[in-house]
Amino acid sequence: MSTLSLISIGPGDLDYMLPAAMGALRRADVIIGYQIYLDQLRKLIAPHQELISSQLGQEVQRATHAIDLASAGKTVAMVSSGDIGIYAMASPIFDVLRERDWDGAAPNVEVYPGVSAIQATAAYIGAPLGHDFCTISLSDLLTPWPVIQKRVKAAAWGDFVIGFYNPRSKKRDWQLGWAIDVLRDFRPADTPVIIARNATRPDQDIRFVTLADFDPTVVDMFTLVLVGNSQSYVLADRVATPRGYTEKGQPRETKDAVTAADNEILSYPISLTQMNGKMATVIGGGPVATRKVRGLLSVGANVMVVSPELTAGLQTLLDEGQITWLSRKYEAQDIEGATLVFAATNDRDVNRAIGETCATKHILCSVADAPGEGNFHSMAIHRSEDVVLAVGTQGSQPSKAKEVRNQLRWLLDQQ
Numbered sequence: 001m002s003t004l005s006l007i008s009i010g011p012g013d014l015d016y017m018l019p020a021a022m023g024a025l026r027r028a029d030v031i032i033g034y035q036i037y038l039d040q041l042r043k044l045i046a047p048h049q050e051l052i053s054s055q056l057g058q059e060v061q062r063a064t065h066a067i068d069l070a071s072a073g074k075t076v077a078m079v080s081s082g083d084i085g086i087y088a089m090a091s092p093i094f095d096v097l098r099e100r101d102w103d104g105a106a107p108n109v110e111v112y113p114g115v116s117a118i119q120a121t122a123a124y125i126g127a128p129l130g131h132d133f134c135t136i137s138l139s140d141l142l143t144p145w146p147v148i149q150k151r152v153k154a155a156a157w158g159d160f161v162i163g164f165y166n167p168r169s170k171k172r173d174w175q176l177g178w179a180i181d182v183l184r185d186f187r188p189a190d191t192p193v194i195i196a197r198n199a200t201r202p203d204q205d206i207r208f209v210t211l212a213d214f215d216p217t218v219v220d221m222f223t224l225v226l227v228g229n230s231q232s233y234v235l236a237d238r239v240a241t242p243r244g245y246t247e248k249g250q251p252r253e254t255k256d257a258v259t260a261a262d263n264e265i266l267s268y269p270i271s272l273t274q275m276n277g278k279m280a281t282v283i284g285g286g287p288v289a290t291r292k293v294r295g296l297l298s299v300g301a302n303v304m305v306v307s308p309e310l311t312a313g314l315q316t317l318l319d320e321g322q323i324t325w326l327s328r329k330y331e332a333q334d335i336e337g338a339t340l341v342f343a344a345t346n347d348r349d350v351n352r353a354i355g356e357t358c359a360t361k362h363i364l365c366s367v368a369d370a371p372g373e374g375n376f377h378s379m380a381i382h383r384s385e386d387v388v389l390a391v392g393t394q395g396s397q398p399s400k401a402k403e404v405r406n407q408l409r410w411l412l413d414q415q
């Protein structure tokens, strides 16, 4: 019977090729595949077997040729790396069979599974695929980029562990960075990202970094990038993903979580409007202070910043005349006349003192690093034309609020 065997050869080292696939390879009269795969298989190939080396990118011609040979009575083996059914030759073979109204029998087609790059990588590094995962190819050669974008966002939103195949090439050098930026909006900064180059091959290089530190430019087409979910963790030199979630549906506690007592603060969210002419004082000149200043300016407040230094963003606002600046450390009289105050310095004692002074003077105050010491806190905001979305966690976990805000923003974008 004429047979076409679709044979997975594994990610590199032939120890990762399954015995069933090896048996099918031995039975073949003709073996078709890229030259590098034929070279890899050399010790398994007998002298009587005919070898046909194919060119990169000619998938349909290769599939047609293999089917023609098998239909003419040969036992043909088509070989592909990893698993032949995953971003490989099995699909083009079935596409051509479909065009020919294949009857399921002539030729006989058998598919031999194998170890895909994601499995070899996962096994080497520990157990990162312990919970729901997906693979996404970032190649837009055959898939429109908007479709890939939608899948990345959906996988990010669904908290799937994600294996990125075909992650980055010389011509396609920014897509991986885009995908990682999406994931940074959804997952903790310390989420492990595994960079696996040439898994199981002689020059294998598999390591991991945090999502915050990941640099897409180190990645090429011989690499698989595996991003953990919100629960994935590092243990010694390994990465694992738990079978479940620590608290049902909740990401693990993030680094900015504060004490249980703080979580018990009751709150009643309100929206600040019409601050025109009202004085708001922001103490601190860093990134947190900058965000607060921008929010206050958007509702018309007169903003005064007290800090020895300013971020570039605050400096620009100062240059544009949008804020006033007291260029020194905080002093108690700085809050006189303020309607509300943000304590956003990087000094715990100063922030506490600001909260206490505001309390005695009945001035509304938000203490960035200890929400319980003030009487309001801001929320993670998203504004669109007709919706303002505000997500809060009683001030205790700003990054979690941001994460939920991003997920809701994504849902709104889908409408």
Ligand SMILES: C[S@@+](CC[C@H](N)C(=O)[O-])C[C@H]1O[C@@H](n2cnc3c(N)ncnc32)[C@H](O)[C@@H]1O
Binding pocket: 011, 012, 080, 081, 082, 083, 084, 085, 086, 087, 088, 115, 116, 117, 118, 164, 165, 166, 167, 196, 197, 198, 199, 200, 201, 220, 221, 222, 223, 224, 225
């Ligand atoms: C066209 S896909 C083929 C996937 C293959 N069928 C599999 O199951 O692994 C090629 C991509 O797979 C990944 N890949 C394949 N073999 C790899 C290996 N040994 N190490 C790391 N990544 C690999 C890379 O992302 C590469 O760009």
